[in-house]
Amino acid sequence: MTPVSKSNINAAAQRVLSQFSASGVQTSFHGRHINPQILADLNGNNWRLKDYEARGGYQALRKILAQGDSQSAGDTVAVGMTPDQVIAEVKASSLRGRGGAGFPTGLKWSFMPRQFPGQKYLVCNSDEGEPGTCKDRDIMQFNPHSVIEGMAIAAYAMGISVGYNYIHGEIFATYQRFEEALEEARAAGLLGNNILGSGFNFQLHASHGFGAYICGEETALLESLEGKKGQPRFKPPFPASFGLYGKPTTINNTETFAAVPWIIRNGGQAYLECGKPNNGGTKIYSVSGDVELPGNYEVPMGTPFSKLLELAGGVKNAKGGRTLKAVIPGGSSSPVLPASIMMDCTMDYDSIAKAGSMLGSGAVIVLDDSRCMVESLKRLSYFYMHESCGQCTPCREGTGWLWRVVDRIHNGMGRQSDLDLLNSVADNIQGRTICALGDAAAMPVRAMIKHFRHEFEAMIKPQIHQAAALQAAVPAATQA
Ligand SMILES: Cc1cc2nc3c(=O)[nH]c(=O)nc-3n(C[C@H](O)[C@H](O)[C@H](O)COP(=O)(O)O)c2cc1C
Numbered sequence: 001m002t003p004v005s006k007s008n009i010n011a012a013a014q015r016v017l018s019q020f021s022a023s024g025v026q027t028s029f030h031g032r033h034i035n036p037q038i039l040a041d042l043n044g045n046n047w048r049l050k051d052y053e054a055r056g057g058y059q060a061l062r063k064i065l066a067q068g069d070s071q072s073a074g075d076t077v078a079v080g081m082t083p084d085q086v087i088a089e090v091k092a093s094s095l096r097g098r099g100g101a102g103f104p105t106g107l108k109w110s111f112m113p114r115q116f117p118g119q120k121y122l123v124c125n126s127d128e129g130e131p132g133t134c135k136d137r138d139i140m141q142f143n144p145h146s147v148i149e150g151m152a153i154a155a156y157a158m159g160i161s162v163g164y165n166y167i168h169g170e171i172f173a174t175y176q177r178f179e180e181a182l183e184e185a186r187a188a189g190l191l192g193n194n195i196l197g198s199g200f201n202f203q204l205h206a207s208h209g210f211g212a213y214i215c216g217e218e219t220a221l222l223e224s225l226e227g228k229k230g231q232p233r234f235k236p237p238f239p240a241s242f243g244l245y246g247k248p249t250t251i252n253n254t255e256t257f258a259a260v261p262w263i264i265r266n267g268g269q270a271y272l273e274c275g276k277p278n279n280g281g282t283k284i285y286s287v288s289g290d291v292e293l294p295g296n297y298e299v300p301m302g303t304p305f306s307k308l309l310e311l312a313g314g315v316k317n318a319k320g321g322r323t324l325k326a327v328i329p330g331g332s333s334s335p336v337l338p339a340s341i342m343m344d345c346t347m348d349y350d351s352i353a354k355a356g357s358m359l360g361s362g363a364v365i366v367l368d369d370s371r372c373m374v375e376s377l378k379r380l381s382y383f384y385m386h387e388s389c390g391q392c393t394p395c396r397e398g399t400g401w402l403w404r405v406v407d408r409i410h411n412g413m414g415r416q417s418d419l420d421l422l423n424s425v426a427d428n429i430q431g432r433t434i435c436a437l438g439d440a441a442a443m444p445v446r447a448m449i450k451h452f453r454h455e456f457e458a459m460i461k462p463q464i465h466q467a468a469a470l471q472a473a474v475p476a477a478t479q480a
Pocket residue numbers: 096097098099100101102103108125126127128129130213214215216217218219251252253254256435436437440
């Protein structure tokens with residue numbers, strides 16, 4: 001029997017991981033951002049600590065951890081910031097979580113029971129599996145220290161001494177890059193014990209998943225991080241009270257953490273003013289589909305969608321006559337919106353919600369007038385059926401049911417009752433499952449039928465006619 005050695009284990013791990021590694025497309029270096037904060041001045045090579053510091057990096061961490069007193073208007077005031085002051089600044093910024101739900105970050109941080117006597121954890125959600133979303137991998141690949149600094153600031157604000165960044169397993173090169181950045185930060189005394197001589201301790205580790213979409217759901221992520229099968233937990237209890245290893249835990253998205261250093265350096269009010277009320281700062285949109293220049297675009301919250309489309313080069317082959325038909329504005333889980341509605345929207349949580357969809361993770365999928373909406377829905381439905389973890393019946397059975405019905409419509413076998421059936425199956429999934437994947441599977445179905453019913457009916461009608469013709473052709477005596 002071959003002895004089990006460390007090198008054997010490493011070789012086996014490399015064999016497994018090589019199946020999952022993808023090089024990562026460079027999507028952020030086109031110089032077409034507007035007032036960028038996270039992607040500012042990046043060129044693909046300047047990701048190291050020295051480059052980040054040259055861009056003002058780690059000034060925010062130094063600012064909050066500064067020691068001693070200083071004179072201000074004759075009074076002696078403490079330099080540095082207290083944890084409460086950091087949280088107040090993040091609240092003032094109106095930063096909302098960039099992972100999908102848009103929950104106010106400062107408020108989430110205030111839920112952490114800081115006085116809890118045992119271990120508390122901070123977790124960064126870099127699982128990024130939402131179809132259309134490709135921003136977090138670029139942040140980690142090309143500006144990893146912004147995430148590390150943001151996490152260190154968050155840990156200080158919540159009194160946390162251990163953190164993990166859970167990175168999508170299929171971007172192994174990015175995981176390795178992040179590990180390198182962690183080493184640099186540790187060597188410079190920016191992570192570890194007694195950071196910058198302040199007495200603050202924060203150990204940060206990277207961890208990689210294996211590519212399951214559901215591991216992006218925060219409680220499934222925690223299960224996976226604990227080494228278990230990545231399946232969502234019932235909530236409540238929420239991670240703030242029962243998180244990693246059952247301890248109080250705060251989870252935020254990669255982009256959320258990367259936004260924090262700018263806020264602390266420039267102030268929450270300045271961040272808020274970059275965007276619009278209740279929607280502070282900038283947002284990175286991953287624009288894909290039928291546009292000339294797909295990529296990541298960082299623009300202020302509240303930028304008109306028409307401007308974002310223009311930055312992305314407009315609808316692909318517009319000169320050849322192609323026009324905008326519809327947009328999925330926030331990743332595959334968000335309801336589709338027709339062009340006429342989308343062109344009146346600004347890109348922020350409130351405007352997109354008012355229009356009947358969600359900003360989600362900011363993955364903007366553009367569909368031109370050549371796209372068949374039945375086929376588009378078929379692809380989406382297949383994805384959710386494939387990614388359902390199978391724990392709850394409405395999602396496990398319902399996602400398969402949705403796909404099968406859309407598939408038969410697409411194959412010309414649709415029945416007149418199928419659209420009502422689709423809506424009814426979606427109704428029986430939405431709001432009846434352990435996690436929001438069920439909702440994510442149901443909402444696109446309802447939106448597609450609401451806005452593009454005529455396309456579904458057009459695919460069904462020939463069959464209705466065919467059935468009627470067959471019926472007429474069969475002699476009455478044989479029809480009993
Ligand atoms: C099925 C599913 C997949 C998710 N995938 C991700 C993901 O890849 N990245 C992410 O940050 N959040 C994802 N979320 C949202 C997380 O559960 C959580 O809300 C988020 O990480 C919180 O961070 P934020 O407050 O900074 O947005 C997902 C949610 C669901 C239901």
